[in-house]
Amino acid sequence: MDRKQHQNVQESGTSSTAQKVGSTDSLSAPEMGVGSLLESLSENTKQGLADEIPLLEGESVKGIDPDVTYLCPYGVPIRGTLTVTNYKLYFRSQDREHPLILDVPLGVCSRVEKIGGSTSKGENSYGIDIHCKDFRHLRFAHKQENHSRRQIFEKIQQYAFPITYKKPFFAFEFQGKYDVEDGWRIYDPIVEYKRQGLPTESWRITRINENYEISDSYPAILAVPTAASDDDLRHISDFRTRSRFPVLSWIHPESQATITRSSQPMVGVAGKHNKEDERYIQMIMDANAQSHKLYIMDARPFVNAVANRARGGGFESEDSYQNAELIFLDIHNIHVMRESSRKLKEECFPAIDETHWLSKIEATHWLEHIKVILAGAVRVADKVESNKTSVLVHCSDGWDRTAQLTSLAMLMLDPYYRTIRGFEVLVEKEWISFGHKFKQRVGHGEDKHSDDNRSPVFLQFIDCVWQMTKQFPNAFEFNEHFLITILDHLYSCLFGTFLYNCEMQRVKEKVSERTVSLWSFINCQMEEFTNPLYAAYVHAHVLLPVTSLRRIHLWTGYYCRWNPRMRPQEPIHLRNQGAVGAESTATKASGRATERTSLQAGSRQTTTFPSTHVRLQ
Incomplete structure (x- = not known):
């Protein structure tokens, strides 16, 4: 397992041990009936979305909504793709040069709620609200006409609360190998x-x-x-x-x-x-x-x-x-x-x-x-x-x-x-x-x-x-x-x-x-x-x-x-070290600019x- 990739995600304070999976098997694990939206996507589209998601050994995609808006509490709403796996919630903005990435283990979710109904007015009044145990609060807006909120909400519920839904903890699915010490x-x-x-x-x-x-x-x-x-x-x-x-x-x-x-x-x-x-x-x-x-x-x-x-x-x-x-x-x-x-x-x-x-x-x-x-x-x-x-x-x-x-x-x-x-x-x-x-x-x-x-x-x-x-x-x-x-x-x-x-x-x-x-x-x-x-x-x-x-x-x-307003400014010598390092520079830079x-x-x-x-x- 690549420890450098592991570290990149660990720096976000969320998912660890991340590994990109590029084979066609990376999306083969979605269950039958994952949702009409996921099933309606072309194979090329699904594969392209999956390739952008760092997956752990034993992790598989359960739901994707390619058009979701993250209601960032510190700036303007950000459109992107929201993916749910059996371990995490992963949001990536549409900006490819400086993407905002949210990588949140579902175990951190304390409460997941739907916001808005069929009669909701306003562009961002219909979506999903997530309260986290680590002091975060995330909100995503979905388009009503896509009818995608239900399947994303259900997948988050099932894998954030596996005991309630009679599923195993992801720890029993994770197959990470560490040879240094047991x-x-x-x-x-x-x-x-x-x-x-x-x-x-x-x-x-x-x-x-x-x-x-x-x-x-x-x-x-x-x-x-x-x-x-x-x-x-x-x-x-x-x-x-x-x-x-x-x-x-x-x-x-x-x-x-x-x-x-x-x-x-x-x-x-x-x-x-x-x-x-x-x-x-x-x-x-x-x-x-x-x-x-x-x-x-x-x-x-x-x-x-x-x-x-x-x-x-x-x-x-x-x-x-x-x-x-x-x-x-x-x-x-x-x-x-x-x-x-x-x-x-x-x-x-x-x-x-x-x-x-x-x-x-x-x-x-x-x-x-x-x-x-x-x-x-x-x-x-x-x-x-x-x-x-x-x-x-x-x-x-x-x-x-x-x-x-x-x-x-x-x-x-x-x-x-x-x-x-x-x-x-x-x-x-x-x-x-x-x-x-x-x-x-x-x-x-x-x-x-x-x-x-x-x-x-x-x-x-x-x-x-x-x-x-x-x-x-x-x-x-x-x-x-x-x-x-x-x-x-x-x-x-x-x-x-x-x-x-x-x-x-x-x-x-x-x-x-x-x-x-x-x-x-x-x-x-x-x-x-x-x-x-x-x-x-x-x-x-x-x-x-x-x-x-x-x-x-x-x-x-x-x-x-x-809270980006409470983070200390990174010392210049550390910033320079990050610029010199060849490994995942773009990921680190985007992380410092966003939720990472x-x-x-x-x-x-x-x-x-x-x-x-x-x-x-």
């Missing part, structure tokens, strides 16, 4: 626990959940206190929501202080006790010889935790869990975060209010939420590093805010996770294997845009990581492009990495056997995602970022990247900190 081998729980120094006298690795019988949302392999038998684990699991009992995430290589994670205890309104759970928490405490105390970090606001008692949940009583201190971190629930994200999208696309920009961003509360999440992770990391005290982290179910806190704290504590492969391991371990519900939170493949289960939990985590890279610009091996690529493919459904809600479902669907891993794509072109400022020897220690709002910034390189986005990070100042424990001021 991304599915990046994370091996046994190898990762051994890297952390396990097993020890105090911690062991167990396969008690190998068949997912204890907890269907936990991974098969877990690390638990040596003092706890498998029978103990079976008894205590019933006292935690979804049977997500406390297990090890990370252990300090020197002090043996740990970060463990779980769900809330099921104390209920009556304030029930569970002696087995209390004894188990004591085992976690005793496994750390440096301290006889444990901090329980409850991610929720106190009021929300109390309200959960009415639903059978709740929080630990300090009277029952002796030597444990309970701290509430005030991170709001998925519904509050979803509303904040919606408001942020409204301010970033399509129009930006220059006069009231700062006040309107403040009104979204997005940066406040990022600050609170980061501050919570700093508290976890600081207790482990400075106090040499173990920390148990949980929220309600233990797969949203808990994952944010444990993974960010581990990123602060362990420089391994700041490398490209280490970060991939971190995401696989704390998010994917431990059952963050990607399918529900992102809404993969389902036509349910108003689903209450959707929430930008993982997006907030990546935003927090970006905040850290801004404060410590030479401490991370990866660059901004790496983070944006991960988010793009969180939605694209091109790779199997983020599909489904838990490890058990992925095993059942044979995801690692039938799909390609995102890490295979990234690791075959590491130079594209490497931070040139990275200096491993400088920051081989703990990083504690400042969480004051004065140091928290809006990530315009992601949230505002579709340059993901070049701005220059960063390198700062060196001589101490082994860094806190920015």
Whole structure:
């Protein structure tokens, strides 16, 4: 596969791994009954249109409308050809010298609607409206007399929402080959626990959940206190929501202080006790010889935790869990975060209010939420590093805010996770294997845009990581492009990495056997995602970022990247490099002039900190 072509489309922030197909087979895959318009086109016309579309291995054209108008929010309407494949929506303007190209994976579509009816008046009042998960909003106008809107709309619906229409994710059709590395081998729980120094006298690795019988949302392999038998684990699991009992995430290589994670205890309104759970928490405490105390970090606001008692949940009583201190971190629930994200999208696309920009961003509360999440992770990391005290982290179910806190704290504590492969391991371990519900939170493949289960939990985590890279610009091996690529493919459904809600479902669907891993794509072109400022020897220690709002910034390189007025001007030396390069110069130039986005990070100042424990001021 041509990596250069791959890169060209990746720069658009949309489809990746693109490959032009010039054979007559490139349009042979449209299904019977694709639509009267497609069928009415001559073979030469169909072939000519298909030849202009970069297709992936396994991708095929499903519908074409050669006369559509893109209602660009930043300029005049643009006429061109709209093509729908089983993976993407592809629009190319009629201007052949400087074409505008939209290349949008259908997985990014959140809502698709028809606009206008048979009685609509006006040239551009009849068409299709597409709301995207990556902060875009696309609108296309169709000519009523062509009767083409219905078949294009239906094809977009079918392949944007394959679960609703009982079709497979495109990841199961994609046949991309990456010979450098198999991304599915990046994370091996046994190898990762051994890297952390396990097993020890105090911690062991167990396969008690190998068949997912204890907890269907936990991974098969877990690390638990040596003092706890498998029978103990079976008894205590019933006292935690979804049977997500406390297990090890990370252990300090020197002090043996740990970060463990779980769900809330099921104390209920009556304030029930569970002696087995209390004894188990004591085992976690005793496994750390440096301290006889444990901090329980409850991610929720106190009021929300109390309200959960009415639903059978709740929080630990300090009277029952002796030597444990309970701290509430005030991170709001998925519904509050979803509303904040919606408001942020409204301010970033399509129009930006220059006069009231700062006040309107403040009104979204997005940066406040990022600050609170980061501050919570700093508290976890600081207790482990400075106090040499173990920390148990949980929220309600233990797969949203808990994952944010444990993974960010581990990123602060362990420089391994700041490398490209280490970060991939971190995401696989704390998010994917431990059952963050990607399918529900992102809404993969389902036509349910108003689903209450959707929430930008993982997006907030990546935003927090970006905040850290801004404060410590030479401490991370990866660059901004790496983070944006991960988010793009969180939605694209091109790779199997983020599909489904838990490890058990992925095993059942044979995801690692039938799909390609995102890490295979990234690791075959590491130079594209490497931070040139990275200096491993400088920051081989703990990083504690400042969480004051004065140091928290809006990530315009992601949230505002579709707005041409918010893009930074490309440095002249980079522009000259692009002009010299022979490969796809026209494509790159047109991309910069239109919807294709340059993901070049701005220059960063390198700062060196001589101490082994860094806190920015």
